[in-house]
Amino acid sequence: MSALHDQYGVRNELLLGVVVSITLLALGESTTAAAGIAAVFLVFRAVVHAIQRTVGDYADHVLFGSVILLGAWYLGSSGVSVLWIGLVVLGGGWFLLDGIQHLRHGRSRAERIAPLIADGNGPIHGFLLVVVGRLLLPFRLGSYTDGGQ
Structure with a gap:
């Protein structure tokens, strides 16, 4: 919180x-x-x-996603290219979906997705896994919480 x-x-x-x-x-x-x-x-x-x-821990994502989608609407009315509008809608939609899913399933920011491993000999292992896992989390959240985790 x-x-x-x-x-x-x-x-x-x-x-x-x-x-x-x-x-x-x-x-x-x-x-x-x-x-x-x-x-x-x-x-x-x-x-x-x-x-x-x-409301809850991820309510800011719902608000932020809504503001971004309003920005996409403004960009659309000002004549910006469809590619930019699509990228903004994609980002805003992800934030909105992420916030709604986390609130719906009662998840908090304290829960980790995947471990990061730093052995001191190079890049952090597992970073790509964390990023991809975080981007896909709103779509897979129901299966995590229904399984008793």
């Missing part, structure tokens, strides 16, 4: 807002625009934390 209620969490969120603002300033935005966007970002993060505490 979210740890926004403690002092450390609030400080981290404010620091994240400052980072967003500084990044926008570095990219050439005006000071007022950077401060406004950072404030909207902080409000969005606060809403996400509140929804997570109220």
Whole structure:
């Protein structure tokens, strides 16, 4: 769940807002625009934390996927190519499905998908397995939870 209620969490969120603002300033935005966007970002993060505490651990994925799909609708109305719209819909749809499936089956972020093995002699073994497993997890989640795991 979210740890926004403690002092450390609030400080981290404010620091994240400052980072967003500084990044926008570095990219050439005006000071007022950077401060406004950072404030909207902080409000969005606060809403996400509140929804997570109220609904469940993956409620932020449902919200994030919905926002991305709204962005895809906006891109579609502004005349962007179909390829970009398709990629945005694919990403937003995955986040939405992932959040709904995790909430539906009562899964939390504390549960691991596959182990990562680091022996110190090269790349982390199992990384590709974790990435593919995580991308496919919303489609296979029912079989994991129905099996008693």
